[in-house]
Amino acid sequence: MKRSSLTAATFAFFLGAAMFAATAHQGEHFLAGEPGNPKKPARVIQVTAREADGKMLFVPDKVDVRKGEQIRFIIRNNGLLAHEFVLGSVKENDKHAELMKKYPDMEHDDPNGKSIEPGKTAEILWRFSKAGTFEFACLIPGHREAGMHGSVTVK
Numbered sequence: 001m002k003r004s005s006l007t008a009a010t011f012a013f014f015l016g017a018a019m020f021a022a023t024a025h026q027g028e029h030f031l032a033g034e035p036g037n038p039k040k041p042a043r044v045i046q047v048t049a050r051e052a053d054g055k056m057l058f059v060p061d062k063v064d065v066r067k068g069e070q071i072r073f074i075i076r077n078n079g080l081l082a083h084e085f086v087l088g089s090v091k092e093n094d095k096h097a098e099l100m101k102k103y104p105d106m107e108h109d110d111p112n113g114k115s116i117e118p119g120k121t122a123e124i125l126w127r128f129s130k131a132g133t134f135e136f137a138c139l140i141p142g143h144r145e146a147g148m149h150g151s152v153t154v155k
Protein backbone atom coordinates (compact mmCIF):
# COMPACT_ATOMS: atom_id res chain seq x y z
CA MET A 1 0.00 0.00 0.00
CA LYS A 2 2.61 2.46 1.10
CA ARG A 3 4.92 1.38 -1.64
CA SER A 4 2.39 1.80 -4.42
CA SER A 5 1.49 5.32 -3.32
CA LEU A 6 5.16 6.19 -3.32
CA THR A 7 5.49 4.87 -6.84
CA ALA A 8 2.49 6.88 -7.92
CA ALA A 9 4.01 9.99 -6.39
CA THR A 10 7.29 9.34 -8.15
CA PHE A 11 5.47 8.82 -11.41
CA ALA A 12 3.51 12.02 -10.92
CA PHE A 13 6.76 13.81 -10.25
CA PHE A 14 8.35 12.67 -13.50
CA LEU A 15 5.18 13.27 -15.45
CA GLY A 16 4.91 16.77 -14.02
CA ALA A 17 8.55 17.53 -14.71
CA ALA A 18 8.30 16.16 -18.25
CA MET A 19 5.14 18.12 -18.94
CA PHE A 20 6.72 21.24 -17.60
CA ALA A 21 9.77 20.75 -19.79
CA ALA A 22 7.56 20.15 -22.81
CA THR A 23 5.41 23.23 -22.28
CA ALA A 24 8.41 25.36 -21.43
CA HIS A 25 10.02 24.50 -24.75
CA GLN A 26 7.00 24.24 -27.00
CA GLY A 27 5.63 27.73 -26.82
CA GLU A 28 8.97 29.51 -26.63
CA HIS A 29 6.93 32.54 -25.83
CA PHE A 30 8.90 34.81 -23.59
CA LEU A 31 7.60 38.09 -22.29
CA ALA A 32 11.10 39.45 -21.70
CA GLY A 33 12.23 39.17 -25.32
CA GLU A 34 13.80 36.29 -27.18
CA PRO A 35 16.83 34.01 -27.15
CA GLY A 36 19.82 35.80 -28.67
CA ASN A 37 21.51 35.19 -31.97
CA PRO A 38 25.13 34.06 -31.43
CA LYS A 39 26.14 35.53 -34.80
CA LYS A 40 25.19 39.03 -33.69
CA PRO A 41 27.19 41.24 -31.33
CA ALA A 42 26.28 41.26 -27.68
CA ARG A 43 27.18 43.38 -24.69
CA VAL A 44 28.61 41.29 -21.87
CA ILE A 45 27.18 41.72 -18.40
CA GLN A 46 28.81 39.74 -15.64
CA VAL A 47 26.64 38.73 -12.74
CA THR A 48 27.74 37.06 -9.55
CA ALA A 49 25.48 34.87 -7.43
CA ARG A 50 26.30 34.25 -3.80
CA GLU A 51 25.12 34.05 -0.23
CA ALA A 52 26.01 36.70 2.35
CA ASP A 53 24.95 37.23 5.98
CA GLY A 54 21.83 35.10 5.73
CA LYS A 55 20.89 36.67 2.42
CA MET A 56 21.27 35.49 -1.12
CA LEU A 57 21.99 37.90 -3.89
CA PHE A 58 23.01 38.77 -7.39
CA VAL A 59 25.56 41.47 -8.04
CA PRO A 60 24.62 43.66 -9.84
CA ASP A 61 20.91 43.48 -9.15
CA LYS A 62 19.95 46.27 -11.53
CA VAL A 63 20.65 46.26 -15.23
CA ASP A 64 19.68 48.81 -17.88
CA VAL A 65 19.29 47.77 -21.47
CA ARG A 66 18.32 49.52 -24.68
CA LYS A 67 15.35 48.04 -26.47
CA GLY A 68 16.63 45.66 -29.15
CA GLU A 69 20.00 45.22 -27.47
CA GLN A 70 21.53 41.80 -27.16
CA ILE A 71 23.12 40.88 -23.85
CA ARG A 72 25.40 38.02 -22.97
CA PHE A 73 24.95 37.40 -19.26
CA ILE A 74 27.90 35.59 -17.79
CA ILE A 75 26.73 34.36 -14.43
CA ARG A 76 29.19 33.02 -11.91
CA ASN A 77 28.12 31.19 -8.80
CA ASN A 78 30.52 32.31 -6.09
CA GLY A 79 28.36 30.81 -3.36
CA LEU A 80 28.45 27.53 -1.50
CA LEU A 81 25.00 26.44 -2.70
CA ALA A 82 23.63 25.68 -6.12
CA HIS A 83 21.78 28.60 -7.65
CA GLU A 84 20.00 29.44 -10.84
CA PHE A 85 19.40 32.42 -13.02
CA VAL A 86 15.99 32.61 -14.62
CA LEU A 87 15.06 35.58 -16.75
CA GLY A 88 11.45 36.53 -17.33
CA SER A 89 8.61 38.77 -16.35
CA VAL A 90 7.85 38.85 -12.63
CA LYS A 91 4.63 36.98 -13.40
CA GLU A 92 6.43 34.26 -15.34
CA ASN A 93 8.88 33.86 -12.50
CA ASP A 94 6.04 33.74 -9.94
CA LYS A 95 4.48 30.86 -11.85
CA HIS A 96 7.77 29.08 -12.24
CA ALA A 97 8.52 29.55 -8.52
CA GLU A 98 5.20 27.89 -7.62
CA LEU A 99 6.13 24.93 -9.76
CA MET A 100 9.54 24.70 -8.14
CA LYS A 101 7.94 24.40 -4.72
CA LYS A 102 6.50 21.13 -6.02
CA TYR A 103 9.64 20.06 -7.84
CA PRO A 104 12.51 21.68 -5.93
CA ASP A 105 15.14 19.57 -7.68
CA MET A 106 14.17 20.79 -11.11
CA GLU A 107 17.24 21.81 -13.06
CA HIS A 108 17.37 24.26 -15.89
CA ASP A 109 19.21 24.49 -19.11
CA ASP A 110 16.89 26.74 -21.07
CA PRO A 111 17.45 29.78 -23.28
CA ASN A 112 16.27 31.99 -20.41
CA GLY A 113 17.33 29.95 -17.40
CA LYS A 114 20.32 27.99 -16.15
CA SER A 115 21.14 26.06 -13.02
CA ILE A 116 24.64 26.83 -11.78
CA GLU A 117 26.64 24.70 -9.38
CA PRO A 118 29.00 26.42 -6.89
CA GLY A 119 32.17 27.64 -8.58
CA LYS A 120 30.66 27.30 -12.05
CA THR A 121 29.71 29.80 -14.70
CA ALA A 122 26.74 29.83 -17.07
CA GLU A 123 25.80 32.04 -19.97
CA ILE A 124 22.56 33.39 -21.28
CA LEU A 125 22.41 35.18 -24.59
CA TRP A 126 19.29 37.26 -24.77
CA ARG A 127 17.80 39.87 -27.05
CA PHE A 128 15.62 42.35 -25.21
CA SER A 129 13.17 43.03 -27.99
CA LYS A 130 10.47 44.40 -25.72
CA ALA A 131 10.46 47.45 -23.51
CA GLY A 132 9.55 46.97 -19.89
CA THR A 133 10.87 45.85 -16.55
CA PHE A 134 11.87 42.23 -16.21
CA GLU A 135 13.38 40.07 -13.55
CA PHE A 136 16.17 37.61 -13.14
CA ALA A 137 15.83 35.41 -10.12
CA CYS A 138 16.90 32.20 -8.48
CA LEU A 139 13.68 30.23 -8.12
CA ILE A 140 15.02 27.49 -5.90
CA PRO A 141 12.50 27.60 -3.00
CA GLY A 142 13.54 30.24 -0.47
CA HIS A 143 16.28 31.86 -2.54
CA ARG A 144 14.30 34.56 -4.29
CA GLU A 145 12.67 35.32 -0.92
CA ALA A 146 16.14 35.66 0.61
CA GLY A 147 16.96 38.40 -1.88
CA MET A 148 18.12 36.50 -4.91
CA HIS A 149 16.58 38.58 -7.67
CA GLY A 150 17.39 41.54 -9.81
CA SER A 151 15.70 43.73 -12.37
CA VAL A 152 16.32 44.54 -15.99
CA THR A 153 14.89 47.77 -17.32
CA VAL A 154 14.53 47.87 -21.07
CA LYS A 155 13.95 51.26 -22.69
Ligand SMILES: [Cu+2]
Pocket: 056, 082, 083, 084, 138, 139, 140, 143, 144, 148
Ligand atom coordinates in the same frame (compact mmCIF):
# COMPACT_ATOMS: atom_id res chain seq x y z
CU1 LIG B 1 19.74 30.41 -5.40
